[in-house]
Amino acid sequence: MLLYLLDLIGVAVFAVSGVLVAAHSGLDLLGGLALAALTAIGGGTLRDLLLDRHPIFWVRDTRYLLVIVLAAALSMLYLSFLPPPGHGFLIADALGLALFAISGAQIAEAQGLSPLIAVLMGTMTGTAGGMLRDVMSARVPLIFQQDLYATAAIAGIVAYLTLQKLGLPRGIAVSAGVAVILLMRLLAVVWGAHLPRLHLIAT
Amino acid sequence: MLLYLLDLIGVAVFAVSGVLVAAHSGLDLLGGLALAALTAIGGGTLRDLLLDRHPIFWVRDTRYLLVIVLAAALSMLYLSFLPPPGHGFLIADALGLALFAISGAQIAEAQGLSPLIAVLMGTMTGTAGGMLRDVMSARVPLIFQQDLYATAAIAGIVAYLTLQKLGLPRGIAVSAGVAVILLMRLLAVVWGAHLPRLHLIAT
Amino acid sequence: MLLYLLDLIGVAVFAVSGVLVAAHSGLDLLGGLALAALTAIGGGTLRDLLLDRHPIFWVRDTRYLLVIVLAAALSMLYLSFLPPPGHGFLIADALGLALFAISGAQIAEAQGLSPLIAVLMGTMTGTAGGMLRDVMSARVPLIFQQDLYATAAIAGIVAYLTLQKLGLPRGIAVSAGVAVILLMRLLAVVWGAHLPRLHLIAT
Numbered sequence: 212m213l214l215y216l217l218d219l220i221g222v223a224v225f226a227v228s229g230v231l232v233a234a235h236s237g238l239d240l241l242g243g244l245a246l247a248a249l250t251a252i253g254g255g256t257l258r259d260l261l262l263d264r265h266p267i268f269w270v271r272d273t274r275y276l277l278v279i280v281l282a283a284a285l286s287m288l289y290l291s292f293l294p295p296p297g298h299g300f301l302i303a304d305a306l307g308l309a310l311f312a313i314s315g316a317q318i319a320e321a322q323g324l325s326p327l328i329a330v331l332m333g334t335m336t337g338t339a340g341g342m343l344r345d346v347m348s349a350r351v352p353l354i355f356q357q358d359l360y361a362t363a364a365i366a367g368i369v370a371y372l373t374l375q376k377l378g379l380p381r382g383i384a385v386s387a388g389v390a391v392i393l394l395m396r397l398l399a400v401v402w403g404a405h406l407p408r409l410h411l412i413a414t
Numbered sequence: 415m416l417l418y419l420l421d422l423i424g425v426a427v428f429a430v431s432g433v434l435v436a437a438h439s440g441l442d443l444l445g446g447l448a449l450a451a452l453t454a455i456g457g458g459t460l461r462d463l464l465l466d467r468h469p470i471f472w473v474r475d476t477r478y479l480l481v482i483v484l485a486a487a488l489s490m491l492y493l494s495f496l497p498p499p500g501h502g503f504l505i506a507d508a509l510g511l512a513l514f515a516i517s518g519a520q521i522a523e524a525q526g527l528s529p530l531i532a533v534l535m536g537t538m539t540g541t542a543g544g545m546l547r548d549v550m551s552a553r554v555p556l557i558f559q560q561d562l563y564a565t566a567a568i569a570g571i572v573a574y575l576t577l578q579k580l581g582l583p584r585g586i587a588v589s590a591g592v593a594v595i596l597l598m599r600l601l602a603v604v605w606g607a608h609l610p611r612l613h614l615i616a617t
Numbered sequence: 618m619l620l621y622l623l624d625l626i627g628v629a630v631f632a633v634s635g636v637l638v639a640a641h642s643g644l645d646l647l648g649g650l651a652l653a654a655l656t657a658i659g660g661g662t663l664r665d666l667l668l669d670r671h672p673i674f675w676v677r678d679t680r681y682l683l684v685i686v687l688a689a690a691l692s693m694l695y696l697s698f699l700p701p702p703g704h705g706f707l708i709a710d711a712l713g714l715a716l717f718a719i720s721g722a723q724i725a726e727a728q729g730l731s732p733l734i735a736v737l738m739g740t741m742t743g744t745a746g747g748m749l750r751d752v753m754s755a756r757v758p759l760i761f762q763q764d765l766y767a768t769a770a771i772a773g774i775v776a777y778l779t780l781q782k783l784g785l786p787r788g789i790a791v792s793a794g795v796a797v798i799l800l801m802r803l804l805a806v807v808w809g810a811h812l813p814r815l816h817l818i819a820t
Binding site for chain 1: 636639640641643644645646647648649650651654662666671672673675676679682693696700701752753
C-alpha cells in the first residue's frame with residue numbers, strides 16, 4: 212500500500228520533470244508526453260525486468276499511465292500560463308529519485324535479496340528514468356554532472372535499510388530514507404556540496 | 415502470419431535506415447551492420463522483454479537475422495554505386511515505425527491487455543529501434559526532433575484498434591493503421607505540419 | 618568454472634575502464650563507482666535478460682559487485698598517485714570486450730542456440746557495457762568510432778565456435794577466441810587497420 216503510493220507519486224513527479232525538459236527543448240505536446248512517460252516508467256520498468264516481475268507494473272495496473280497523462284497535462288497547462296518555478300526541475304527530479312530509490316530497495320528486500328543488492332537495485336530504479344530522459348534529450352545525465360546524486364540515493368537506501376533492520380515501523384524507515392535523499396540533493400544544489408572529484412595526473 | 419510478415423518487413427526497412435545513418439557517419443562495413451541490427455531488432459526486443467515473451471523473436475527464429483544481413487548488404491551495395499534516394503532515410507524510418515507500432519499493438523491486444531497498454535506498447539515498439547540508432551550515433555532521436563512522430567504512431571494504433579473493434583477484417587484494420595502513420599509522417603516531413611510546441615515563459 | 622572466471626575478470630577490467638572515463642570527465646567518487654558498475658554489469662545483464670536467465674548474474678552472486686567495488690577502488694587509488702598508463706583505457710576495454718563476447722557466446726551455445734545467435738549474443742554481451750559507459754558520458758560509443766570493434770568480437774567468437782566444433786578442449790578454444798579479439802583490437806589501435814568505410818555518393 213505504502214509502496215504503491217510511493218510509486219504513484221514517483222511516477223507523477225518524474226513525469227513533471229520530463230515535461231520541464233521537453234518544454235526546455237521545444238518539443239511538441241505528444242513529444243512532451245512521450246518524454247514524461249519515459250522518465251516516469253523507466254526506473255520501475257528496469258527494476259521489474261531485472262527482478263523478473265511480470266507483468267511490468269504499468270502493464271498490470273494502468274492507473275500509472277493515467278497518473279502520467281494527468282501530471283503531464285497539468286504541468287503543460289501550468290507552463291502555458293506561468294514561468295517554471297525556480298528550482299522546479301531539480302526538485303521534481305530529486306523527489307522522483309528519492310521515491311523510486313526507496314521503492315526499488317524495498318522490493319529487492321521483499322524478495323529476500325541481500326542489502327548490497329537492495330542498494331544497487333534501489334539506486335538503479337531511482338536513476339534510470341532520469342538517465343533515459345537526459346540521454347534522449349542529449350543532455351549529460353544528472354547522475355554524472357550533479358554532485359551527491361548516486362551518493363544521495365545510496366545514503367538514503369542505507370538509512371532506510373538500517374532503520375528497518377532496527378525494527379522501526381516501515382513508514383518511519385521509508386520517510387527517513389526519502390528525507391535523507393532529498394536533503395542531500397538540496398545540500399548539493401543549494402550549497403554545492405560534493406564528494407572529492409576524480410581527476411587525472413598529467414603524464 | 416500477417417504479423418510475421420509485418421515484423422519481417424519492419425526489420426528490413428529499419429536495417430536500411432541504420433545503414434543510411436552509418437554511411438552518413440562514415441562507419442566501416444561491420445559497424446554499419448551492427449547499427450542496422452540494433453535499429454532493426456531494438457523495438458521488437460523491448461516489446462518481447464516487456465511482455466515476457468521468451469525466447470525473444472530473433473532468438474526463436476533466425477530468419478530475422480538473415481533478413482537484416484540481406485537488407486544491410488543490399489543497401490550497402492546500392493550506396494556504393496548510387497547516391498542515397500531523396501527522402502530515403504525518412505521513408506525507411508517511417509515504414510519501420512508504422513509496421514512495428516501496429517505489430518506491437520497487435521501483440522499486446524492478443525495478450526488481452528487494455529487498449530491504453532496496446533497504444534503505449536505499440537508506440538514503444540515502433541520507436542525504440544530508431545531511438546537506439548539515433549542515441550548510439552549521437553543524434554537527437556527523431557521522436558524528439560521531428561513533428562508528428564509519437565503522434566503518428568498513436569493515431570495509427572488508435573485507428574487500427576478502432577477498426578478492429580468495429581469488426582473489420584484484421585488485414586484492413588492493419589493496413590489502415592499503417593497508412594495513417596505513413597501519411598502523418600509524410601504530412602510532417604513534406605508540409606512541416608506539427609502539434610503546438612511546448613515553451614517556457616520567461617521569468 | 619572457466620566461464621565464471623571469465624565473467625569475473627571481464628567485470629573487473631570493464632570497471633577499470635569505467636573509472637578511467639569517469640576520471641577523464643571529472644566525476645566524483647560515487648559517480649565514478651556508478652559508471653564502473655554500469656560498464657561492468659551492462660553486457661552481462663543484457664545477456665541474462667535476453668536469454669531469460671533469472672536471477673540476473675549479479676543478483677544471484679554478489680561476488681561480482683564486490684569485485685567491481687574492489688577494482689574501482691584500486692584504480693581510483695592508482696589514479697590519485699600516478700598518471701593513467703598509456704593505452705590503459707583501450708586495453709581495459711579490449712579485455713572486457715573479449716571476455717564478455719566469448720562468455721556471451723558460450724552461454725548461448727550452452728542453451729543449444731544456433732551459431733548465428735551465439736555470435737550476435739556474444740557481440741551484444743561484449744559491447745553493451747562499453748556502449749552504456751560511452752552514451753552515459755556523452756561520447757560516441759567506441760563500437761562506432763573505432764575500427765575493428767564489432768569485427769574483432771565477431772571474428773573471435775567465430776574462432777571460438779569453430780575450434781570448439783573441431784573438438785578442441787574448451788580452454789584452448791576460449792583462449793584462442795579471446796586472443797583473436799585482443800589482437801585485432803591491438804592491430805586497429807596501433808596500426809590503424811580498418812575495414813572498408815561506408816560513404817555516401819554525392820547527388
